[in-house]
Amino acid sequence: MKAIVYHHYGTPDVLKCEEIEKPTPGDNQLLIRVRAASVNPLECGMIRGAARFVNGLRKPRVTRLGVDVAGEIEEVGRNVTQFQSGDAVFGICIRNPHASGVGIWSCQGAFAEFVCAHESTLVKKPDNVAFEQAASVPVAAFTALQGLRDKGRIRFGQKVLINGASGGVGTLAVQIAKSFGAEVTGVCSTRNLELVRSIGADHVIDYTREDFTKSGQRYDVVFDCIVNHSALAIRRVMNLKGIYVAVGGPHGHWLGAMFRTLMALFIAFVISRFASRKLIIFIARPNRDDLNLIRELMATGKVTPVIDRCYGLTEVPQAIRYLEEGHARGKVVISMPQQRSDLQSTPRG
Numbered sequence: 001m002k003a004i005v006y007h008h009y010g011t012p013d014v015l016k017c018e019e020i021e022k023p024t025p026g027d028n029q030l031l032i033r034v035r036a037a038s039v040n041p042l043e044c045g046m047i048r049g050a051a052r053f054v055n056g057l058r059k060p061r062v063t064r065l066g067v068d069v070a071g072e073i074e075e076v077g078r079n080v081t082q083f084q085s086g087d088a089v090f091g092i093c094i095r096n097p098h099a100s101g102v103g104i105w106s107c108q109g110a111f112a113e114f115v116c117a118h119e120s121t122l123v124k125k126p127d128n129v130a131f132e133q134a135a136s137v138p139v140a141a142f143t144a145l146q147g148l149r150d151k152g153r154i155r156f157g158q159k160v161l162i163n164g165a166s167g168g169v170g171t172l173a174v175q176i177a178k179s180f181g182a183e184v185t186g187v188c189s190t191r192n193l194e195l196v197r198s199i200g201a202d203h204v205i206d207y208t209r210e211d212f213t214k215s216g217q218r219y220d221v222v223f224d225c226i227v228n229h230s231a232l233a234i235r236r237v238m239n240l241k242g243i244y245v246a247v248g249g250p251h252g253h254w255l256g257a258m259f260r261t262l263m264a265l266f267i268a269f270v271i272s273r274f275a276s277r278k279l280i281i282f283i284a285r286p287n288r289d290d291l292n293l294i295r296e297l298m299a300t301g302k303v304t305p306v307i308d309r310c311y312g313l314t315e316v317p318q319a320i321r322y323l324e325e326g327h328a329r330g331k332v333v334i335s336m337p338q339q340r341s342d343l344q345s346t347p348r349g
């Protein structure tokens with residue numbers, strides 16, 4: 001089968017589409033025929049060596065790439081009880097669903113024709129959601145949901161600001177915050193104002209014309225995908241019991257990623273010195289209950305994934321380069337052509 005692999009850290013040029021052996025599912029795993037996958041800043045960081053302390057100092061130990069996946073089950077492991085061959089599923093494919101810290105995000109390799117995933121990390125795809133849409137959400141939606149609900153403790157009627165509202169995480173965060181009944185303000189650039197309004201934001205702030213930290217408004221929750229303001233500026237826009245959740249971080253070059261993380265930590269330190277305001281930096285963790293909730297939100301139309309561009313499997317380097325430019329509108333998806341058997345079974349009009 002064809003798969004994207006990398007044997008050295010570097011720019012997206014290190015990625016190669018190679019012929020490798022088709023994997024065999026373990027007892028609790030499923031073999032998925034990939035119909036779509038999506039690109040996250042996580043993968044950009046992996047190839048550039050941001051996780052080299054976990055994945056090998058000099059060269060990557062895990063050479064496959066891609067976590068978010070949607071596809072059809074080709075084969076089930078012998079202990080699998082909840083799925084059968086032919087089921088359409090989506091979720092994430094990671095090496096060890098029980099790993100701790102960042103280690104949990106070690107890819108199984110969704111950028112391939114086939115990939116194995118643990119049954120606990122997948123759910124059935126709603127019929128009214130396309131494979132590309134389903135594949136676009138898992139990592140970004142875990143981040144938005146857990147950041148707003150568990151860390152931001154979002155409640156009905158609260159004022160929530162999403163900085164970076166037009167990106168992969170931000171477009172989901174706007175919709176998830178609305179599903180909790182919050183009054184949402186999205187920060188984005190001029191060209192994305194209409195998009196952010198169309199997914200439900202009550203107010204939009206154009207960051208090219210206005211600095212939201214100088215607007216005089218205060219928020220109960222600030223959900224920050226960008227982390228580009230000083231601690232004191234962030235403090236100005238938070239209500240006395242406000243919570244600031246920073247999810248921005250590893251994006252692009254690993255030195256840049258480290259800088260952003262240090263900056264977020266510094267903001268955390270400064271904010272924690274004031275009253276009862278709280279700052280939280282966190283790494284999302286996959287879990288099945290949240291995946292089911294995300295499935296439900298999509299099935300009922302409360303969340304509609306925003307897809308910027310679709311690329312083919314051999315175009316993964318271009319897809320990653322595009323995401324690294326930092327201007328994606330929603331998610332960047334890898335779409336696999338339907339296989340011959342599907343095409344033959346499609347009735348002709």
Ligand SMILES: NC(=O)c1ccc[n+]([C@@H]2O[C@H](COP(=O)([O-])OP(=O)(O)OC[C@H]3O[C@@H](n4cnc5c(N)ncnc54)[C@H](OP(=O)(O)O)[C@@H]3O)[C@@H](O)[C@H]2O)c1
Pocket residue numbers: 040041042139140143163164165166167168169170187188189190191192207225226228246247248249250251282283284323326327328329330
């Ligand atoms: N903590 C976690 O577990 C976790 C999980 C996933 C992702 N993340 C992190 O979350 C961050 C966001 O991820 P993502 O997938 O949403 O990234 P993304 O899709 O690449 O974000 C791009 C978006 O950011 C907008 N943007 C750029 N500069 C901006 C600014 N100054 N103000 C407001 N918006 C701006 C861009 O809009 P314009 O083109 O209009 O500028 C674009 O729409 C990344 O740093 C990622 O590493 C963390």
